[in-house]
Amino acid sequence: MSNIFVTGASGFIGMHLSKALLNQGHKVIGYDNVNDYYDVQLKRDRLAILEPYDNFTFIEAGLEDRDRLNQVFENNQIDVIINLAAQAGVRYSIENPHAYVDSNLVGFVNILEAARHHKVKHLIYASSSSVYGANAKMPFSTEDEVNHPVSLYAATKKSNELMAHTYSHLYEIPTTGLRFFTVYGPMGRPDMAYFSFTKKILAGESIKVFNNGEMMRDFTYVDDIVEGIVRLIDQPPKANPAFDRENPNASESYAPYKVYNIGNNQPVKLMDFIQTLEKHLGVEAKKEFLPMQPGDVKATYADIDDLTAATGFKPTTSIDQGLKQFVDWYKSYYHNE
Structure with missing residues (x-):
């Protein structure tokens, strides 16, 4: 069993x-600043699911807090880092760019430095x-x-890959x-379209359908x-000695580095998604x-062949x-049966 640091x-x-890892017997050290980008109570309720586990420890702090982060690594032998903490949201990155620089760039270099100085065996991090x-x-x-990113959020995620x-x-x-690729499911993020759609539909309010519904997303269930x-x-990546520097494959390297898509591999039209939501x-x-919003893209569709080949994941x-x-879950959580 490993000591896994989950931001x-x-x-x-x-x-x-974290719940899946705890159920497997790993020790999980959770780290999060529990900010108010969306409902803090929902975040607290998620943590309440993890806190009963004896093999779970939680630290409330931000990635930008280098001293606190270093303290965690000095006090614990961490084998694997899974960095999921980030300022999320495409549209919000247009309104508040500095939040993305602080968390996604400054915070990520602090994670990299921690991995460097504490001999971490594998760093897995969220891109987008x-x-x-x-x-x-x-x-x-x-x-x-x-x-060619079309939002600052996207640019910070590409920067993470380069770093x-x-x-x-x-x-x-x-x-x-x-x-x-567009993750959804129980206890999801209220800023995501499917979540806000559900809230508005049940309240009898109209929903905003951008690009006149002509969007396609590779919606991927959280499990x-x-x-x-x-x-x-x-499966930490290994250096590829056959890496062709004259015709480089952007997803791998002569260094121990790899990038994967992780999506459903089946894009769905937004209107079909809404109709399924209406049914349930x-x-x-x-x-x-409404027309397209700045920073949005018309379609996403993940090629996951390399991930399937490496792990059998489908x-x-x-x-x-x-x-x-x-x-x-939504009806139960919000007492909306």
């Missing part, structure tokens, strides 16, 4: 991942499908160049970046994301059709199954 432990993916930006080729492949490669090159730290992460923990809510949504949860699980 963003009060977050959506962080809580579900948003790095594909203005790319039009589908499905998105990790072998594609991603040099990780530098540390893999300089210090031989095995780093794995995971480009998540599938967790399964993919867990399978990678014991038993209510038809009032829809306000998502198993359909949109119908996943949204039913979410709606059941």
Whole structure:
């Protein structure tokens, strides 16, 4: 069993991942600043699920707090870092860019330095499908160049991949970046569209459907994301001695570095997603059709062939199954039966 440091432990993916690791018998040290970007009570309620475990420890602090972060590593023998903490949200990055620099850039270099000085065996970190930006080729492949981000959030995630490669090159730290594709499920993020849609539909309010509903997203159920992460923990990347520097593959390296997509591999039209949500809510949504928003992309679609080859990972949860699980949780949590 390993000592695993999970940042963003009060977050959506962080809580579900921590619970899975604790159930496997790992010791999990959770770290999160529990900020008020969205409902703090929901974050506290996620932590309440983890706190009864004897093998769970929680530290409330930010990644920017270098002294506190270093203290954690000095006091614990940490084998693996799974860095999920970040300032999230595409649209919010337009309103508050400094929050993204502080958490996603300053915070991430602090994580890299901790990995460097404390001989961590594997650093897994959250990237995002948003790095594909203005790319039009589908499905998105990790072998594609991603040099045209359309939001600051996306730019910070691409920066994380570049920073990780530098540390893999300089210090031989095995780093794995995971480009998540539109994760949803119980105890999810209230700033995500499916969550706000549910709240508004049940309240009889209209929902805003951007790009007139002509969006496609590779919606990925949270349990599938967790399964993919867990399978990678014991597979730190190795340097590829056959790496072709004249024709480089963007997803790997001569250094112990790798980037994977982790998505459902089945994009769904936003209107189909909304219709499935309506079915499980038993209510038809009032829809306000609007143009594209700055920073948004029209479609996401994950090529996960390399992840499947490495781990056997294949998502198993359909949109119908996943949204039913979410709606059941939502009605129970908000006493909306």
